[in-house]
Amino acid sequence: MFRNRLFNVFKTACSQVNTRAFVTKVRNVTPVTLGLLTTASCEDTQKEYEISWDGDRLEHEFLIRQATTVNVNAATQLLTVTLVAIQDTSERLREALTKEICLVKQALEWGESGTPPHHWDQLVAIRGSLSDLKHNLRTLLSYMDYAEKLATVAAEISYLSGNIAASDAICERIDHACRTCNTQKQLTHELQQESLELQQQAIVSSPELERKLKEESANEKITKKKKS
DSSP states (O other): OHHHHHHHHHHHHHHHHHHHHHHHHHHHHHHHHHHHHHHHHHHHHHHHHHHHTOHHHHHHHHHHHHHHHHHHHHHHHHHHHHHHHHHHHHHHHHHHHHHHHHHHHHHHHHHHHHSOHHHHHHHHHHHHHHHHHHHHHHHHHHHHHHHHHHHHHHHHHHHHTTOHHHHHHHHHHHHHHHHHHHHHHHHHHHHHHHHHHHHHHHHHHOHHHHHHHHHHHHHHHHHHHHHO
């Protein structure tokens, strides 16, 4: 019986020694493995962070957006200046057309014999102004076509660079400029049609009026050539 107790004591001691040795081995091995895994995980996270927050890339994007903003401002200024010039020239052209209509109506009412000489001079002068104003307006409208194309490109590149606010702003400006130009064209076209109809009426009812206008126009050209 004593022998059995002694055997149990040794058995228990051996099992405790083996258990402690196993725990020691686990403690010696496990921290190193976990440390390596933790280090590798941190390094991967750091790499992803650096890629998503690249300072150089963000700086380039910022500079591109700034450049597109400058481009949008320049295109907007060109649109504004050209549009103001078109409005001013169109108003002056309509004033000249209105004055020409009034002069032709008076000449028809008075007749060739009753129309004073200075009246013909005024009519010839207003026709010369009309020719210059029409030429200037055609030139400005061609400028507007190119300005609209430039502004459209600026809006597109601003949108692609992420500068959505600037793109929307210049798109609204383009739309406003187009609507304003169309309105000016329509108003001028109506007066031009009225002037043409009146001139046709004058030619039919009073052929001498057309002859008188041609003579005065030819004399005006000769006078200009002599002065130049």
